[in-house]
Amino acid sequence: MAMEAQGGRMPFFYSPEGRLLQVDYALQAVNRGSTTIGLKTKDFAVLSSHVKPTRNLLEPAEKVFVVDEHVGATGSGYIGDVNSLVDEIRVQAQRHRLVYDIPIDVGSLARHLGQYLHNFTLYTVRPFGASLILAGIDPLGVQLLQIDPSGTTFRGNGFAIGAGSDEALEVLTKGYREDLRLQDAIALNTKAIESLNGGGTAIEHGVITRDTKKFVHQNNGKAPKPPASRTN
C-alpha cells in the first residue's frame, strides 16, 4: 500500500527529520530548471533568465513576464508551473486594481503568491515545481522578491535560482555594488549565467527603472507583434 511505501505516513506529512518531502522534491525540481537571476539597486531591478533549449526552427520560450505595468516576473522549474503561477499573480494584480483603483504593491503580490503556494503544501496535491522572482516598483521603492514552492518569500538585492544557482549567486555577490548602473547590472547577470553555461547562450532580460516605473523586456522591448491582419 501507498502508506507503507511512505514509511507509514502520508506524503504531505513531516518526515521523521521534520522535513516536508514533497516540498523538498519541488525545490529539487527548481534546481533542475534554467539559471534565473534577479538583481536590484535603489534605482532599478533586472530579471534575467537563461533560455533553453535553443536550436534552429525553434522559437525560444518566454521566460521573463510582465505581470502588470509596474511588476515583472521570472521563474525556474517546470515551465507549465511557472506559467500558471504568473497567471495567478496577473489576475491578482487586476483584482487589486478593481477593488482599490490603484496598482498593487509588490509585497502584497508576493504575499498572495506565497499563500497560494503554501496551500499546496497542506493537502494531497503536488506542490508547484517552480520558484518565482518578482521585480517591481511601488510607493516603497524598487522591490525584488523571491518566492519558493513552500510559500517562503525572501526580500533582497540579488537572487539566483535554478541549475548552478549557488555559483551564479557567488558571481553576483562578488560583482554587486549599490551604485551599479543598469548596463553593468545586465552585464553582471549575463556574466553569472554565462559562467555556468558558456558564452553565446540565449538570455532574456526584463528591466524596471525608477524613472519609467514600467517593466519591459530588454531584448525586443515589446510584446510580440500581432498578426498582420485578423478577421473577427
Add this chain to the structure above:
Amino acid sequence: MTTTIGITCSDGVVLAADKRASKGFFVGSKAVNKLFMLDEATAVAIAGQMSDAEYLVNLAKAERRLISLRRGYPLNVHESARLISNIVYNGMKSYNPFYVELVVAGVDAEGPHVYTADMSGAITSEPFMASGSGSPLAYGVMEQGFRQGLNLDAGKRLAEQAVRAAMERDPGSGNGVDVLAVANDAWREVA
C-alpha cells in the same frame, strides 16, 4: 438620460458627451466625465446608471490587460465591444442587469470603428452612433452633417454640435460638452 455620440472619421474616431448627471428631476452633478479610455487606442462613452457604467469600464480594463498580457497583443475595437457586451449579457441573464448604454469607439489595424452596446448585450456598428436620452436629437444633427471621409477636426465640430443640439431640448442632458478624439496612429502605440 445623457447624450453620447461616436463618429468615425478618415483619420480617427471622435467621442462626445454632455456633463449632466440626473437624479430624477434634479441635476445631481454639472461636471461629470462620461468619456473613458480603455487604452491609448480605445475609448468608451457611458450613459445610464453611473455606478454600473464605471464598474463595467473598470472590469473591461482589467480583462483587456489580462488578455493582452497573455496573448501578447491588445484587443481590437470589435473584440473590446464584444467583451463588454458579453459581461452585460451575463448580467441580464442572471437578473442583475447593468443599467447602461455604451458607445465603444477606437482605432485598430483596420481603422476607426464605433459600436454601441445596450443593456441586453447587443452590439451594433455604424459610421456614427448616439446613445442616451438625447440620442434622437443628436442623430438628427449627425444625419444632416455627417459625410464619408470627414476629417478629425470636422468630426469634433460635428460631435459638439450634435451634443449641443440635444442639450437644447433634452432635459436629461446639459451643462457642457466633453470631446475626445483618437487618431488612427494611436493603434501603433499599443500594438
